[in-house]
Amino acid sequence: MNDSMRRVAAVLLVILGGAALWWADSRAAASASANDAMVATIAAARERAAANDSRLKGASRFEQGGWIYVHLEGLPGAMGYQHGYLLAPEIEDAFAAVSAGMMHSTERDWEFFRRAAHEMLWPKIDTEYQQELQGIVEGLRARTGSKLDVDDIVAFNAFEELPDYYVPWLNKQQKTGQAPDLKSPGNCSAFVATGSWTKDGQIVMAHNNWTSYRNGERWRIVFDIAPKNGYRILMDGFPGVIASDDDFGINSDGLMVTETTITQFEGWDPNGKPEFVRARKALQYAGSIDEYTNIILDGNNGGYANDWLLGDRKTGEIAQLELGLRAHQLWKTKDGVLAGSNWARDPQVLKEDAPQFDPANKESSPNARRARWDELLKENKGKIDVALAEKMLGDHRDSAQHQEEANERTLCGHVDGSPRGVPEWEWRPYYPGGAVQGKVTDTTMAGEMRIMARMGHPCGGDFLAKPFLAAHPEYAWQEPYLRDMKAGPWTQFRSGQAQQE
Ligand SMILES: [Zn+2]
Secondary structure (H helix, E strand, O other), X not given: OOHHHHHHHHHHHHHHHHXXXXXXXXXXXXXXXHHHHHHHHHXXXXXXXXXXXXXXXXXXXXXXXXXXXXXXXXXXXXHXXXXXXXXXXXXXXXXXXXXXXXXXXXXXXXXXXXXXXXXXXXXXXXXXXXXXXXXXXXXXXXXXXXXXXXXXXXXXXXXXXXHHHHHHHHHHHOOOOOOOOOOOOOOXXXXXXXXXXXXXXXXXXXXXXXXEHHHHOOOOEEEEEEEOOOOXXXXXXOOOOOOOOOOEEEEOOOEEEEEEEOOOOOOOOOOOEOHHHHHHHHHHHOOOHHHHHHHHHOOXXXXXXXXXXXXXXXXXXXXXXXXXXXXXXXXXXXXXXXXXXXXXXXXXXXXXXXXXXOXXXXXXXXXXXXXXXXXXXXXOXXXXXXXXXXXXXXXXXXXXXXXXXXXXXOOOOEHHHOOOOEHHHOEOXXXXXXXXXXXXXXXXXXXXXXXXXXXXXXXXXXXXXXXXXXXXXXXXXXXXXXXXXXXXXXXXXXXXXXXXX
């Protein structure tokens, strides 16, 4: 008997044993509890069998500082299996929260997203990522007996692009009457600095992730990926998703990558390649700013359109790639700082891809944070290092009101405290969203494949779900998924880390 036959036989034996037990017990009118016991026995046998799968070799997981660190290695299918297996409980939980949000905002059912994944996205995904996504399904099913299939996982991987880019485009195409007003998201505050701007003259890169607290509280994975092909990757990420997606990552050829999204972006190309695939591929295969640009532009579908902030530790050069669908622009410098807070600046991109955005409105979240980045970075020119960058990510200066107040206009966003919300992103007053975690690295750290990361608001403040929901019943639909988001400490992670250290 080969390994897999032996495993099947072992599981069968347990099932038969369990069934016999169940049959005997049911005659004693204790069928309910016996049935529970049988289910538990079968689940344990399945988990034991899955844990012996040779594809798990080399993979590992531990938790630290509120983060879950996962090491994946090898062929694409094996890395997917490891991902699905090691994060199975988190994937099922995150899938429930994310899919509920996608259906709620778009008023489309899940079948609609599965179809979009199957017919539109899947055929454009590179074979290696198809294998990785398939592997996630297999690992997940082996561990928990999950019913999710590859269409579910692909739609879920596209959670930043299908609801807010594809659906509004489709509604417009189909002239859907009374369609919900969907706006592309505004995720994140970030900067990358180099030359005379930083303390040691090398690159410093920092990013905090802005999203709903419902999703953001689950954005707590540190992925250490050692693929058979391409560069080693260290990035933050979301359970079940193959790209960082918020995005923050470094690779072993010295590339440093982050981004902030373009507010009020409009456009979608159904024939393009999903953004989550292009972003993952670029981080895995790009060794320079130009290579990164070429990979992410190849098959650009307009999904999750970002201002990419890049650094190359080998040259000390940084760059901003403003990636619209109809237009894009690349700026590079070896002495400067490039900041992002969800605004486009290239006239062509503004005109063709984000025509509704008003760069002159000082009161809006993107522009108020832009002004604050300008002020804060200039004040600290020549002093910027990792410790200072960590502090900047937790900044609460509202540049529109000229005062300290954590709200939608501060670099560390707390929109749940704002009676204004962020209308540009369709975030209503007191929307439970804002900065949900932060990461920082620099040239030295990137050379050693290290990052600093803090879970929760980068300022260290906690979000508590119960009092929030009591005060804001308009968000009651989120109640099953909205949890406390408590801040952890700034914590260091590095590639190849085997456990908490
Ligand atoms: Zn804060």
